[in-house]
Amino acid sequence: MTAQMVLAELQEAWANERLAPELLPHKSELVEVMMEQVEQMEANVKQLATTDLRSIVHRQELERIRYLVRSYLRTRLSKIEQHCLHLVRSAGSAGGDLLSPQEAVYLREYTANAVSHLKVLLDNLPRQIANFNVQEMESEPELETHVFVRSKVDVQEALMVGQDDEVNIQEGSQFVLPYSVVQQLVRSSKVILL
Amino acid sequence: MREMSQFIEEAMSSTYHPVTNNFMMGVRCRQAALERNKRCLLAYQWNRMERLRKMRWEFGSILPPDIKSNLSDAEVGWFNKYSKCLATYMKSIGGQNGLNITQDMKPPKDLYIEVRCLTDYGKLELEDGEVIVLYKNSQHLMPRSHCEHLIRQGILEQVD
Amino acid sequence: MDPDEIEFLAEQEWVTVVPKFSDPRVVHLICGEVGPFRAGLPLSVPIWVALDLRRRHKCKVIPPDWMDVEILEGLLEAEKNSTYFTKMPSEHYMGIVHLLLGVAAEDIKDANLIRTAVKDLWDLRVAKARTSADNFIRRGGRFAGVNHMTRLEIATLRPLLTDALDTIHFLGSVSAGTLSFLKFLFIKMDICLSVYL
Numbered sequence: 001m002t003a004q005m006v007l008a009e010l011q012e013a014w015a016n017e018r019l020a021p022e023l024l025p026h027k028s029e030l031v032e033v034m035m036e037q038v039e040q041m042e043a044n045v046k047q048l049a050t051t052d053l054r055s056i057v058h059r060q061e062l063e064r065i066r067y068l069v070r071s072y073l074r075t076r077l078s079k080i081e082q083h084c085l086h087l088v089r090s091a092g093s094a095g096g097d098l099l100s101p102q103e104a105v106y107l108r109e110y111t112a113n114a115v116s117h118l119k120v121l122l123d124n125l126p127r128q129i130a131n132f133n134v135q136e137m138e139s140e141p142e143l144e145t146h147v148f149v150r151s152k153v154d155v156q157e158a159l160m161v162g163q164d165d166e167v168n169i170q171e172g173s174q175f176v177l178p179y180s181v182v183q184q185l186v187r188s189s190k191v192i193l194l
Numbered sequence: 195m196r197e198m199s200q201f202i203e204e205a206m207s208s209t210y211h212p213v214t215n216n217f218m219m220g221v222r223c224r225q226a227a228l229e230r231n232k233r234c235l236l237a238y239q240w241n242r243m244e245r246l247r248k249m250r251w252e253f254g255s256i257l258p259p260d261i262k263s264n265l266s267d268a269e270v271g272w273f274n275k276y277s278k279c280l281a282t283y284m285k286s287i288g289g290q291n292g293l294n295i296t297q298d299m300k301p302p303k304d305l306y307i308e309v310r311c312l313t314d315y316g317k318l319e320l321e322d323g324e325v326i327v328l329y330k331n332s333q334h335l336m337p338r339s340h341c342e343h344l345i346r347q348g349i350l351e352q353v354d
Numbered sequence: 355m356d357p358d359e360i361e362f363l364a365e366q367e368w369v370t371v372v373p374k375f376s377d378p379r380v381v382h383l384i385c386g387e388v389g390p391f392r393a394g395l396p397l398s399v400p401i402w403v404a405l406d407l408r409r410r411h412k413c414k415v416i417p418p419d420w421m422d423v424e425i426l427e428g429l430l431e432a433e434k435n436s437t438y439f440t441k442m443p444s445e446h447y448m449g450i451v452h453l454l455l456g457v458a459a460e461d462i463k464d465a466n467l468i469r470t471a472v473k474d475l476w477d478l479r480v481a482k483a484r485t486s487a488d489n490f491i492r493r494g495g496r497f498a499g500v501n502h503m504t505r506l507e508i509a510t511l512r513p514l515l516t517d518a519l520d521t522i523h524f525l526g527s528v529s530a531g532t533l534s535f536l537k538f539l540f541i542k543m544d545i546c547l548s549v550y551l
Contacts, residue, residue: 003384015363018355035241035288037384053412054381057403060302063338067362071319073287074295074534077280081247102286109279114243117272118321122232129228146519148508161497176515177497178523185525192493194508301362 003037007065010034010044012070012192019148019193020186021179022141023079023087031069038065077101084111085138143180148194150174163170246273250280251296252346297342306335309350360505364449365402370394370416374405399454408458415458420444421451423464426471433478439502448476448506479503479511487515494522 001025013027041062048055080087080103088111099107107113119132155169160179169176174194185191248270249257255277262270285292315328319341326334333353344350366385373391380389396416399407420426420443433438444450451472459465465522483503487523490498496519500508 044496063302067302070295070298106283113275120268174500
């Protein structure tokens, strides 16, 4: 895979992550490859005079890529924080590809901090109601929210929308529909969010 | 908080000495009211946490004094823990030096932007080793990546 | 995704420039190769590179073929005559016009006319999008085809449409007996829509 292809995939992952109501499977291998490229490029650019045209253009591209990576990771972190209790409960069942190892550490630490902070508050309450019910605080991603999608492939089977409607998705076609209908296709990068 | 707690105590004790016949109804109502109050409390606290989280991204790991003075000790503690947790994460990604993801909040435009300094800040070292002195009303052409934090902290402002 | 982020994507598109300098070296960017530069000889570069060179007066921008008053007016006619969205010459037609005219208006023939023509096209398409959104909501549909709508148009429509759809779905799932309330809501939304438009 060329660096150019990695960048294109990362950009797609970024756009999908920005638009999906839930946390998507992590793409940390893309991030890592890209960051290595960036570091290497930075070292090369340092050799050039700052007035050299190549240096200016390279530095600008590096800024753009760093923005992309930062914005991507930031978006994911913000979803992890927002749905931390839900993720702690479901991360095991969803398989290992949802969180990167670093994100998994972050989720654990962040959730522990948040829960203990809320528990301190409850300690001040009378014993009878001071129990902390994790489920009460859980905020789940809204999977029924409507999203705009474009398909990268012909989807073989018709997809059910609600109980009675069906939608056939061809390559290149665009739809607005509930996220839950295309959830698996988004996760497997067969459709992109717009 | 303390008032609320006291109120709950009173409410609890009053249900424990009912004279009326519908003892259970009273207890249930009280219980529901208490649970509701508890949820309000938690929601309130949760919202404050959310705002503190945003501030970590805006101001960095050190809170401005006027904001800090409005926080409880527990909140200051939580903020510091959050800050540390985020720092650990940022150190663990993006190679040797980590990756500060609180930078570049907006898509990059020009590499350099024109800024005006709003306070006497002092010396600032740029990426390439150049040192510039920021004093009130001085104007500089600076790398965008360097200015973002200072702009958010109100030390610099962008000149159009 | 906000308009800034969509503009960031538009900046990745490629455009032709005529450099005013020569540099035989090829710049190996991660997104592709740029160069060699020969004064007076057109070459293709990412828009963000074009804009930077142009700001330094190091090149002249050649607008894409479709940035032409006659072609844009033709597109406008076609859009008027079609119930559906017609295909735009670029996913980022609006962003590209905005970016290129912002920095290189002097290089582009009829810059002002182009600006107006694209604005007319945009207004027509967004109005069409709102009308179909309105119909869609009244019909009580849960999905709809939106072929050829561009990212920026979708971003403009999104807050209105998804809020309305999500609310209807939420109420629908609460109970089946909320029909009369839903009707009331449609009327309300109608008012909101007309105020919003």
